[in-house]
Amino acid sequence: MKIFNFHLMPYAHADMAEIDRNGAAWVTYSNSHYDPVKGAQLFNDYLDELEKADELGFDGVCVNEHHQTAYGMMPVPGVLAGALSRKIKKSKLAILGRALPLVNNPLTIAEEYAILDNITRGRVIAGFVRGIGAEYHSMGVNPAESNQRFVEAHDLIVQSWTKPGPFAFEGKYYNLRYVNPWPLPYQKPHPPIWTPSSGSISTIRWSAAHRYTYCQTLAPIANVARVFDAFREEADKCGYQASPDQLAWSNAIYIAETDEKARREARPYLETYGKFFKMNPVMMSPPGYSSIESVKRQRTMRGQRPQTPDDLIDLGTVIVGSPNTVREKLAASQDLAGFGYSLTKTQFGTMPHEMAVVNQAAVAEEVLPYFKDRVPQPAKRAAAE
Amino acid sequence: MPRTDTVRSNNIDIRVQRGGSGGPLLFLPDAHIGAAWLLFHDKLAQRFEVILPEHPGYGGGDAPFWLERVPDLANFYLDLMAQLDLKRVHLVGAALGGWIAAELATRNAARLASLTLIDPWGLRVDGVGGIDPFASVDERTLRDLFFDARAADASVARVLAPEGEDALLKGKMVTAKLAWQPRLHDPQLAKWLHRIDVPTLIVWGKEDRLLPPPYGAAWQKAIPNARLVTLVGAGHVPHVEEPADTAGVIVDFIAQQRVAT
Numbered sequence: 001m002k003i004f005n006f007h008l009m010p011y012a013h014a015d016m017a018e019i020d021r022n023g024a025a026w027v028t029y030s031n032s033h034y035d036p037v038k039g040a041q042l043f044n045d046y047l048d049e050l051e052k053a054d055e056l057g058f059d060g061v062c063v064n065e066h067h068q069t070a071y072g073m074m075p076v077p078g079v080l081a082g083a084l085s086r087k088i089k090k091s092k093l094a095i096l097g098r099a100l101p102l103v104n105n106p107l108t109i110a111e112e113y114a115i116l117d118n119i120t121r122g123r124v125i126a127g128f129v130r131g132i133g134a135e136y137h138s139m140g141v142n143p144a145e146s147n148q149r150f151v152e153a154h155d156l157i158v159q160s161w162t163k164p165g166p167f168a169f170e171g172k173y174y175n176l177r178y179v180n181p182w183p184l185p186y187q188k189p190h191p192p193i194w195t196p197s198s199g200s201i202s203t204i205r206w207s208a209a210h211r212y213t214y215c216q217t218l219a220p221i222a223n224v225a226r227v228f229d230a231f232r233e234e235a236d237k238c239g240y241q242a243s244p245d246q247l248a249w250s251n252a253i254y255i256a257e258t259d260e261k262a263r264r265e266a267r268p269y270l271e272t273y274g275k276f277f278k279m280n281p282v283m284m285s286p287p288g289y290s291s292i293e294s295v296k297r298q299r300t301m302r303g304q305r306p307q308t309p310d311d312l313i314d315l316g317t318v319i320v321g322s323p324n325t326v327r328e329k330l331a332a333s334q335d336l337a338g339f340g341y342s343l344t345k346t347q348f349g350t351m352p353h354e355m356a357v358v359n360q361a362a363v364a365e366e367v368l369p370y371f372k373d374r375v376p377q378p379a380k381r382a383a384a385e
Numbered sequence: 386m387p388r389t390d391t392v393r394s395n396n397i398d399i400r401v402q403r404g405g406s407g408g409p410l411l412f413l414p415d416a417h418i419g420a421a422w423l424l425f426h427d428k429l430a431q432r433f434e435v436i437l438p439e440h441p442g443y444g445g446g447d448a449p450f451w452l453e454r455v456p457d458l459a460n461f462y463l464d465l466m467a468q469l470d471l472k473r474v475h476l477v478g479a480a481l482g483g484w485i486a487a488e489l490a491t492r493n494a495a496r497l498a499s500l501t502l503i504d505p506w507g508l509r510v511d512g513v514g515g516i517d518p519f520a521s522v523d524e525r526t527l528r529d530l531f532f533d534a535r536a537a538d539a540s541v542a543r544v545l546a547p548e549g550e551d552a553l554l555k556g557k558m559v560t561a562k563l564a565w566q567p568r569l570h571d572p573q574l575a576k577w578l579h580r581i582d583v584p585t586l587i588v589w590g591k592e593d594r595l596l597p598p599p600y601g602a603a604w605q606k607a608i609p610n611a612r613l614v615t616l617v618g619a620g621h622v623p624h625v626e627e628p629a630d631t632a633g634v635i636v637d638f639i640a641q642q643r644v645a646t
C-alpha cells in the first residue's frame with residue numbers, strides 16, 4: 001500500500017456557531033469571517049506539515065480544489081503544489097483537483113501540471129474532477145453542461161500532452177485554433193491521471209474505461225468497498241482486470257496510546273470536520289449536475305441522520321485508535337475494499353498544528369513501515385466483512 | 386375545458402392545449418408553474434382561441450438535442466406558428482415564456498398582432514438584485530414566486546405531486562441550461578429589442594421578488610411604445626396569483642389596439 005498525506009487546509013478559525021446559523025460553510029458563509037493574519041499562519045503551518053510528510057516517508061502528498069468555503073483554502077491548488085514542488089524530494093505530488101469544467105480554457109491546467117511535473121522531475125499525479133455541485137454556484141458555470149465540459153476538457157488536455165503541436169482543437173465548449181503548450185510534462189506519455197469522486201457511477205465507468213486511478217472521497221468503508229467493486233466490474237466489462245493501484249481511498253487517521261484516548265482526542269475535530277461539510281443541499285445538487293437517476297437515488301437517501309464522530313469511527317469512514325487498532329483496521333479495510341493507495345489526512349477539522357504534527361509523526365512511525373509492500377488479501381475479505 | 390393535442394415539430398412531440406374561440410392567443414408558460422390550464426386561460430378563452438403549448442423538455446420526456454438556449458425555443462415557436470398556420474397571433478409569455486416571446490419578436494414578428502410580456506426574464510438591470518430561483522428547495526422556490534405565499538398552495542400541490550417528479554427534475558435541468566449563466570438573462574437580447582414593431586404590453590407584479598419592478602421599467606424603455614401595467618398584490622406570476630386582473634389588462638390592451646388601427 002502506498003500512503004499519501006492529504007491536506008484539505010481548512011480555515012480552522014471558522015466560527016462554527018455562525019456556520020450553523022448560516023446553514024452552510026460553502027458559498028454563502030461570508031468571507032468577512034476570514035482573517036488573513038490567521039490564514040497566513042494556517043497556510044504556513046499546513047505547508048510545513050506536507051513538507052514534513054515527505055521527510056517522514058509518506059509516499060505522496062495531496063492537495064485539492066474547492067471554492068468559496070471554509071472547508072478548504074485551496075481554490076487554486078497549483079499555487080500550493082508549486083510551493084511544495086521545490087521542497088518535497090521523494091514523495092509524489094498529487095493534485096486532487098482540478099475541476100476541469102470550471103475553467104474556460106483547460107490548457108491552463110495542462111500547462112500548470114506540466115510545469116509542476118518538470119520541477120518535480122516527474123512526480124506529479126494529475127487529478128481531474130468535475131468539482132462538487134456547490135462549485136457551479138460559486139464559479140458561475142452551468143451545471144447542465146458539467147459532464148460534457150469535463151469530457152471535452154479532458155480530451156483537450158490529454159491531446160495537448162500527447163499529440164505534437166500546434167494543432168487545432170474543435171470542441172463544442174472549447175475551441176482553439178492553436179494547441180501547442182510549452183512546457184510538456186516530464187513523464188511520458190503524461191502524468192498518471194486520477195479521478196476523485198464521491199461514487200458517481202458515470203465517473204466510475206469513465207475512469208475504468210480510461211484505465212485511470214479512481215479515488216473515493218470520505219465514506220464508510222462498506223460503501224467504499226461497493227464502489228470499488230463497481231470499478232472492478234466496469235474494468236472487467238472493458239476486458240481487463242483492475243489493479244489495486246487504480247483504487248485510492250481518502251480517509252483520516254488519528255493515533256494515540258489507547259483506543260479510548262484516541263477517540264477522546266479526535267472527537268472534537270471530527271465534529272468540526274463534519275461541520276465544514278455543511279452546505280445547502282440544493283446548492284450541493286444543482287440541476288443537470290447529476291443524472292435524473294442519481295438525483296432520485298439521492299432523494300431516497302435524504303433524512304439519514306448526520307454522522308457523529310463515533311459514527312465516523314465505527315463505520316470505518318476514518319480510523320482512530322491505538323497503533324495496533326489503526327494497523328488492524330487499515331489492513332482490514334484494504335482487504336475488504338482492495339485499494340492500493342490510502343490518501344490519509346492527519347489534520348482534520350479545526351485540529352491545531354501542534355496536535356496534527358504529533359499525529360502525523362505517529363502515523364509515520366506506527367503505520368507506514370508496516371504497509372510498505374502490503375497488497376490486498378482478498379482471501380481475508382470475508383473476515384473483514 | 387380545453388382539448389389537448391400532440392404536435393410534432395423539430396423532432397419533438399409536445400402537448401398543446403387549446404380552448405375558447407376568437408383570434409389566436411399563443412401563451413408561452415413560465416418555467417416553474419408550467420403549462421397548466423388555469424383560471425387565467427379560461428378568462429382569456431372567453432375572447433380568444435387560447436393555445437397553450439408545453440415547452441420541449443418540460444413535460445417529463447427528454448429534452449431534444451437542439452434545446453440549449455432561449456433562441457432555440459424562439460425559433461421552435463416561430464416554426465410552430467407556421468406549422469399551425471397561425472396568423473394575427475396575440476403572443477403572451479410569462480417569465481421564461483416572456484423571454485422566449487421577446488426573443489421571437491426580435492427575430493420575426495410577421496405572424497404577431499400583439500405581444501404581452503408578464504414579468505419576463507431576459508434582461509439584466511444592474512444593481513437590482515432579486516431572489517435566486519436556483520438556491521432553494523422546490524416548495525420555497527414556488528412560494529417565492531407569489532406575493533401571498535398561501536396563493537401558491539394549489540401550484541405547490543400540482544407541481545410537487547409525486548407523479549410529476551420526472552417532469553420537475555427534467556424541467557429544472559432545462560431551466561438551468563437556459564438560465565443559469567448568465568442568470569435569467571441574455572446580454573445579447575437588450576440591443577435588439579428596439580426591432581419589436583408590434584403593440585407591446587408589459588405586465589409586472591408590484592411584489593415580484595425575483596425581478597423587482599425596475600425590471601418592468603427597463604423593458605418598457607427597451608421596446609418602442611410599450612405600455613407598462615403594474616399589478617398590485619401580485620408577485621412574479623401575476624397570471625396565477627391575480628388571474629382575472631391580469632387577463633382583464635390583456636383583453637383591454639388588445640381591444641384598444643383594435644380601436645386604434
